Amino acid sequence: MRELLLLHFQFLVLFKIYITKFIIVSASSSSSASNPSLAPVYSSMATFSPGIQMGSGEENRFDAHKKLLIGLIISFSSLGLIILFCLGFWVYRKNQSPKSINNSDSESGNSFSLLMRRLGSIKTQRRTSINKGYVQFFDIKTLEKATGGFKDSSVIGQGGFGCVYKASLDNNVKAAIKKIENVSQEAKREFQNEVDLLSKIQHPNVISLLGSASEINSSFIVYELMEKGSLDEQLHGPSRGSALTWHMRMKIALDTARGLEYLHEHCRPPVIHRDLKSSNILLDSSFNAKISDFGLAVSLDEHGKTNIKLSGTLGYVAPEYLLDGKLTDKSDVYAFGVVLLELLLGRRPVEKLTPAQCQSLVTWAMPQLTDRSKLPNIVDAVIKDTMDLKHLYQVAAMAVLCVQPEPSYRPLITDVLHSLVPLVPVDLGGTLRLTR
Numbered sequence: 001m002r003e004l005l006l007l008h009f010q011f012l013v014l015f016k017i018y019i020t021k022f023i024i025v026s027a028s029s030s031s032s033a034s035n036p037s038l039a040p041v042y043s044s045m046a047t048f049s050p051g052i053q054m055g056s057g058e059e060n061r062f063d064a065h066k067k068l069l070i071g072l073i074i075s076f077s078s079l080g081l082i083i084l085f086c087l088g089f090w091v092y093r094k095n096q097s098p099k100s101i102n103n104s105d106s107e108s109g110n111s112f113s114l115l116m117r118r119l120g121s122i123k124t125q126r127r128t129s130i131n132k133g134y135v136q137f138f139d140i141k142t143l144e145k146a147t148g149g150f151k152d153s154s155v156i157g158q159g160g161f162g163c164v165y166k167a168s169l170d171n172n173v174k175a176a177i178k179k180i181e182n183v184s185q186e187a188k189r190e191f192q193n194e195v196d197l198l199s200k201i202q203h204p205n206v207i208s209l210l211g212s213a214s215e216i217n218s219s220f221i222v223y224e225l226m227e228k229g230s231l232d233e234q235l236h237g238p239s240r241g242s243a244l245t246w247h248m249r250m251k252i253a254l255d256t257a258r259g260l261e262y263l264h265e266h267c268r269p270p271v272i273h274r275d276l277k278s279s280n281i282l283l284d285s286s287f288n289a290k291i292s293d294f295g296l297a298v299s300l301d302e303h304g305k306t307n308i309k310l311s312g313t314l315g316y317v318a319p320e321y322l323l324d325g326k327l328t329d330k331s332d333v334y335a336f337g338v339v340l341l342e343l344l345l346g347r348r349p350v351e352k353l354t355p356a357q358c359q360s361l362v363t364w365a366m367p368q369l370t371d372r373s374k375l376p377n378i379v380d381a382v383i384k385d386t387m388d389l390k391h392l393y394q395v396a397a398m399a400v401l402c403v404q405p406e407p408s409y410r411p412l413i414t415d416v417l418h419s420l421v422p423l424v425p426v427d428l429g430g431t432l433r434l435t436r
């Protein structure tokens, strides 16, 4: 791409040089006619401009003026072209910066398509830029057809604001449609927040937005379909985690860490998810994990924010956020630590002891996680045969660090990611993937 642009630039410069010569030669024909002393100078300049005839007398002077005028017009327009080109090149280089939340192509490297999509999104407000094409604004009839009229048998999940339906769009594209009914102000805000944010970011471990739709009483978000549902269903549903081996669990943890690292370290300003939990980690047909549900996500400046309304899910909310409303990337790291514990222990983040009393997984597990003799006894029975004991201690130690009450004691998600990479076999994706 860069070579093509440079070639284009060279062509424009050569074109400009040629036109400048054309003007000089044109001027020379009139000036040499009126001022013979300048004739040798102009004729030497004209050496590189074959085909330009020297004239003399009135007719010749008139001809020369005409040429001069045409030359000037062409010259200015070519100058305009060069400026336009430079502007385009500058935008191209700017889009290559990895530290921009708008640079949704930081993984795909498709900056040109991003530029095109930006131009497209200026043209029509209903289209929002996203990698590989535009986010579609669906009409409701299309979504009704795709879900068989939002029939009950198409429901694949239930969220706080409504159901999620399995859908088959045109061209047989499988999708999941979240229908938010009787939209409250809070639901509307979350809907808009999610669509705005997901349309700007893209990463293999973040759910892809296919489009959205709105009508008076309902809003719809169309996502790529994740065939294996959520990690929550896999761990705590009827199969109780039996489909997930030790290595698969480590891969899910690694994928989640990659998605979070992208949000924290590669988006500018950084994005804090604020509601990371096992029901927001979705699995595709090969059990690759992607982070979903960006309704509460916020973009933070580097000093963090303290004035954000407290939101999140019991069992995953970091203590400093719960008590002081202090929100940083370390709040997501805490929630990630809870997910790690779920993966290791196969337990819910909050267990009901009695109808009136709950206990968080962190409170229950903490004393046993640091006791090497107790740890193997509390591990999810389903993975006991497939787990590597040495790795178990490492992951447990990492989980303990992530759920530290003091945020500064928690690791950055990048550190977590690097510690997880060696625990996942290379054929399962256990390599360092470089994000530009």
Ligand SMILES: Nc1ncnc2c1ncn2[C@@H]1O[C@H](COP(=O)(O)OP(=O)(O)OP(=O)(O)O)[C@@H](O)[C@H]1O
Residues within 6 Å of the ligand: 156, 157, 158, 159, 160, 161, 162, 163, 164, 176, 178, 207, 223, 224, 225, 226, 227, 229, 230, 232, 233, 275, 279, 280, 282, 292, 293
């Ligand atoms: N793209 C998808 N593919 C497959 N299943 C999905 C998809 N999106 C959501 N689901 C299913 O729908 C469920 C509900 O998702 P949703 O994001 O609405 O709510 P939630 O995060 O579980 O709850 P809450 O809204 O209270 O945070 C998910 O847990 C998952 O099982």
